[in-house]
Amino acid sequence: MSEPTKSQAPAATGRAGPIRGTVPVLRGVGEMRHLGLVAALAILVVVGLVTRPDNFATASNLISILSLAATIGVITVGATFVIIGGGIDLSVGAVMALASVWATTLATQSYGPVVMAICAILVGTGAGLVNGWLIAYGRLVPFIATLAMLVAARGLAQRMSDRRTQLIQAENSAIVDLSTSRVLGIPLLVYIFALVVVLGWILLNRTTFGRRTYAVGGNPEAARLAGIDVRRHTMLLYALSGMCCGIAAILIMARTTTGSSTHGDLYELDAIAAVIIGGTLLTGGRGTIIGSILGLLIFTLITNLFILNGLNTSDQLIAKGLIIVVAVLLQRRNLKERAP
Secondary structure, three states, X not given: OOOOOOOOHHHHHHHHHHHHHOHHHHHHHXXXXXXXXXXXXXXXXXXXXXXXXXXOOOHHHHHHHHHHHHHHHHHHHHHHHHHHOOOOOOOHHHHHHHHHHXXXXXXXXXXXXXXXXXXXXXXHHHHHHHHXXXXXXXXOOHHXXXXXXXXXXXXXXXXXXXXXXXXXXXXXXXXXXXXXXEEOOEEHHHHHHHHHHHHHHHHHHOOHHHHHHHHHXXXXXXXXXXXXXXXXXXXXXXXXXXXXXXXXXXXXXXXXXXXXXXXXXXXXXHHHHHHHXXXXXXXXXXXXXXXXXXXXXXXXXXXXXXXXXXXXXHHHHHHHHHHHHHHHHHHHHHHHHHOO
């Protein structure tokens, strides 16, 4: 295909213009949706206070909710970028498991907690880069590429650990301290989660990288004509998702004091569902970090209420599946209503 001529350049710029111009409108829509998510959270809180008044509003239960949300939440931030960029990542749970296993091998632990943390982040980022390269340059469909990574990463984690749980040694207790040490009564890992959310929000809303993410997800061809290297940006989005998986691996190691090939089972379900419930379009081009976190808190509260009320895990999965279906149907309905 020939390069666009100078006379075509304004058209390309104009094509990309509406992508930026719609951002204020989308933010307004996002704010309205955020209010609905806050209302849903309030309803769940009321349900918890009514059904389990003695257990739900306790400090220990609130800390438990925040700790669970922190691990999945870091993954959710990365998943938000990928889905806004028009992709999908099914491998996040398996990549987190692989990072936790690699970081807790005896060879890695011999170098201390800092190297363990760096190793987890590098493994996660590396897996994300592989996903991104296969999708952007290998032309694989994101669903297939990340599904392959899901299987491969889980298998490699099982091979490395020999299907055994690897304990964090006493001399590396600094990792565990992230879960046990508290500031103002809140574990350090929750503060790490909050920091990731803030940095993710800034990256998405206040940087060129964020604007390009919306552009690539909204219309890849228009983004390419506007001068964006779409393939490179796509690879970076998956690398970012992988890095978030590495950070989440550190948090789950802190919570469980272990590295295991079973970590992160079905985390991809919770992360993707939280992003969808938060208002991010599966087709890309629209979404917010705040919406994704509110969606995550809804899912975490539902899980907590099921546990407190002694309901079966299978019922919990059915309820989550129904919520995902309803969220996608509502998205499609809203898109049809806005269509000219």
